[in-house]
Amino acid sequence: MLKNDLLLRAARGEETERTPVWLMRQAGRILPQYRALRGRLSGFKELVETPELAAEVTIQPVDALDVDAAIIFSDILVVPEAMGLTYEMVEAKGPLFPETIKTVQDVARMRIADPEEHLGYVLEALRVTKRALNGRVPLIGFAGAPWTILAYMVEGHGSKTFSKARRMLYQEPELAHKLLRKITATTIAYLQAQVTAGADLIQVFDSWAGILPPAHYKEFSQRYIAEICAALPNVPVTVFAKGAFWAIEDFAALPCRTIGLDWNQDPRTVRPLVGDKTLQGNLDPCALYGTPAQVQAATRAMLDQFGPQRHIANLGHGVYPDTNPDNVKVFIETVKEHSTRMRG
Numbered sequence: 001m002l003k004n005d006l007l008l009r010a011a012r013g014e015e016t017e018r019t020p021v022w023l024m025r026q027a028g029r030i031l032p033q034y035r036a037l038r039g040r041l042s043g044f045k046e047l048v049e050t051p052e053l054a055a056e057v058t059i060q061p062v063d064a065l066d067v068d069a070a071i072i073f074s075d076i077l078v079v080p081e082a083m084g085l086t087y088e089m090v091e092a093k094g095p096l097f098p099e100t101i102k103t104v105q106d107v108a109r110m111r112i113a114d115p116e117e118h119l120g121y122v123l124e125a126l127r128v129t130k131r132a133l134n135g136r137v138p139l140i141g142f143a144g145a146p147w148t149i150l151a152y153m154v155e156g157h158g159s160k161t162f163s164k165a166r167r168m169l170y171q172e173p174e175l176a177h178k179l180l181r182k183i184t185a186t187t188i189a190y191l192q193a194q195v196t197a198g199a200d201l202i203q204v205f206d207s208w209a210g211i212l213p214p215a216h217y218k219e220f221s222q223r224y225i226a227e228i229c230a231a232l233p234n235v236p237v238t239v240f241a242k243g244a245f246w247a248i249e250d251f252a253a254l255p256c257r258t259i260g261l262d263w264n265q266d267p268r269t270v271r272p273l274v275g276d277k278t279l280q281g282n283l284d285p286c287a288l289y290g291t292p293a294q295v296q297a298a299t300r301a302m303l304d305q306f307g308p309q310r311h312i313a314n315l316g317h318g319v320y321p322d323t324n325p326d327n328v329k330v331f332i333e334t335v336k337e338h339s340t341r342m343r344g
């Protein structure tokens, strides 16, 4: 039994006495206790692949920030690795795939991963975390959307344009679909296993949705996200497709409960377009660089724009590593106070 189920009730569209709040990337470099632990290890992957350590950093923000949810410490790139494409996390640079997907043979080599066999360390981290949380807050599981995963597998690293990945959609659309189908099958089995291992809510990250033209988004991304949502009927699903403001009416038709908004979207414009869905977001991560009074004012304004119900407060993307954790606490405290007042 959960002692704090605000997140799940808001996600299901039920009334809550205040707005739940958590932050994308809340476990990570903003916390000194994360940096201390991380500094003692060989690297990011050791942390991700050691269930006891992953559980420890998953719970750090629950202790330090008093957020209403924990999100399992992992990465979206564990999926391509499970399919056969190893990633490296290069210090101060980000992810790198030494080998990338270019040909039919490359796609044929990729396996549909078995969750217990190839991603057992994430499932074990979920089980350890769930036990250690002892019902304090819900535990969020996640995966990347197939398009965002393809983008990394083809490009090999982060990019402003992902033009190699986008080139494939024009030059070899059938090959892209072949790969997307394998990623989707892997992701469905992986997320179902996460739920069995203890995840209370699932978030799908389509971080690179916004670089696609709308027609490509429909063809190469949204339909696979819809398949994933439909395969998870017993758990609330959040879809966060960054930058895809033009697809908002299509999201309303997705078989998911919650739509994540980035900071470019105005919740007042979005709300009437998404029916009874719950919305998540969307304070500008850079708003946390202001003074505490400015953070308070920006957070209150955001809450007013969403309205009191069917809202999960968050930033519009992951918190930046150089954010002062004191301002993160101001954000969280302000959500709790102001959203309680909004109901009074």
Ligand SMILES: Cc1c2[nH]c(c1CCC(=O)O)Cc1[nH]c(c(CCC(=O)O)c1C)Cc1[nH]c(c(CCC(=O)O)c1C)Cc1[nH]c(c(C)c1CCC(=O)O)C2
Binding pocket: 023, 024, 025, 026, 027, 028, 029, 038, 044, 071, 072, 073, 074, 075, 076, 077, 089, 092, 093, 094, 095, 142, 158, 205, 207, 318
């Ligand atoms: C695109 C993407 C990735 N990973 C993720 C996404 C989708 C969300 C988004 O759009 O930001 C998702 C992710 N990555 C991480 C989490 C953990 C849970 C959380 O607290 O949100 C989650 C949910 C840990 C991480 N993933 C990464 C770190 C930093 C690694 C370190 O400790 O040095 C963390 C805490 C590394 C990572 N991983 C990735 C990149 C581009 C980078 C480098 C940039 C960076 O360093 O922030 C791929």
